Amino acid sequence: MLLAIDIGNTNIVCGVFxxxxxxxxxRIATDNRKTADEYGSLLTNxxxxxxxxxxxxxxxHITGIVLSxxxxxxxxTFRSVSEMYFGLEPLVIGPGIKTELPIKFDDPRKVGAxxxxxxxxxxxxxxxxxxxxxxxxxxxxxxxxxxxxxxGGAIFPGIDTSYSALTRGAALLSxxxxxxxxxxxGRSTEESLQSGAINGYVSVIEGMVRRFREVLGDDATVIGTxxxxxxxARATDVIQHVDPDLTLKGLKILHNIxxxx
Numbered sequence: 001m002l003l004a005i006d007i008g009n010t011n012i013v014c015g016v017f018x019x020x021x022x023x024x025x026x027r028i029a030t031d032n033r034k035t036a037d038e039y040g041s042l043l044t045n046x047x048x049x050x051x052x053x054x055x056x057x058x059x060x061h062i063t064g065i066v067l068s069x070x071x072x073x074x075x076x077t078f079r080s081v082s083e084m085y086f087g088l089e090p091l092v093i094g095p096g097i098k099t100e101l102p103i104k105f106d107d108p109r110k111v112g113a114x115x116x117x118x119x120x121x122x123x124x125x126x127x128x129x130x131x132x133x134x135x136x137x138x139x140x141x142x143x144x145x146x147x148x149x150x151x152g153g154a155i156f157p158g159i160d161t162s163y164s165a166l167t168r169g170a171a172l173l174s175x176x177x178x179x180x181x182x183x184x185x186g187r188s189t190e191e192s193l194q195s196g197a198i199n200g201y202v203s204v205i206e207g208m209v210r211r212f213r214e215v216l217g218d219d220a221t222v223i224g225t226x227x228x229x230x231x232x233a234r235a236t237d238v239i240q241h242v243d244p245d246l247t248l249k250g251l252k253i254l255h256n257i258x259x260x261x
Contacts, residue, residue: 001018002062002064002252003015003016004016004065004248005066005078006247007030008030008070008114008136008137010136010158011029011136012028012029013028014027014043015245015248016047017248017252028042028043028046030074032073035077036084043081063088064091065090066090066254067082067092068092068093068117068251069113070114093251093254099254101119101120101148101149104145104152114136114247115150117250118142118225118250119132119144119150120254121243121253122144122223122246123148125243125249126223129145129217129220130222131216131221133223134226134246135232136158139204140153140154140155140156141153143215143216145216146216146217154208156208158227159201163197179198181198181199183195202235209238222238223239223246225242225244230244
């Protein structure tokens with residue numbers, strides 16, 4: 001079995017693959033202060049107690065680990081977790097890893113590992129050209145060309161990031177639960193915040209997809225993943241495929257590509 005770990009700025013998402021199927025998943029809050037022992041204990045407990053199938057012993061049959069991280073300090077921590085708790089050296093996604101994905105970026109080394117992982121998954125699972133949206137600490141847009149090459153993209157503040165800043169700066173506003181669809185014209189403070197969040201980000205997505213398609217072609221496939229993508233997708237028809245596990249699937253594909261390294 002393969003353990004795939006995606007370390008983001010807000011959350012760490014882990015998935016256990018049995019062949020091509022995810023049999024257990026866990027989402028952990030990112031915390032630079034936690035030690036390898038703390039993360040190792042937390043991870044093994046969650047994956048043992050909360051599998052998505054009846055395979056309750058999944059965590060004890062891990063034979064490989066693949067890791068993507070945008071938090072350098074936690075990359076080292078999870079290397080230690082892999083070695084201490086599983087006796088395995090992880091495959092860490094970064095420069096030198098085979099991706100089979102041409103990267104048309106000024107400096108390919110500066111493309112976030114999460115964006116490369118998503119692009120690899122996209123090119124293997126969906127028609128190209130593509131626009132991949134990922135809702136996290138940032139909302140990222142990635143452009144995949146017709147020949148399955150990574151062309152670049154755009155980065156926008158994530159919805160939680162934006163509204164956390166707003167509520168810190170506006171004393172009479174408080175954080176809300178993001179849910180939708182909601183009316184464009186809110187009739188209460190909460191509904192107005194909901195409209196700004198859901199309808200505002202839908203407008204960003206629809207506008208950016210239109211601009212990307214002007215370059216990629218009108219047939220560009222739009223794929224959404226991460227965070228509240230399912231809520232956003234219910235409020236627009238521009239997202240053709242919602243794939244919450246896109247990053248984990250990309251990690252699995254990259255592990256397969258690099259298995260004989």
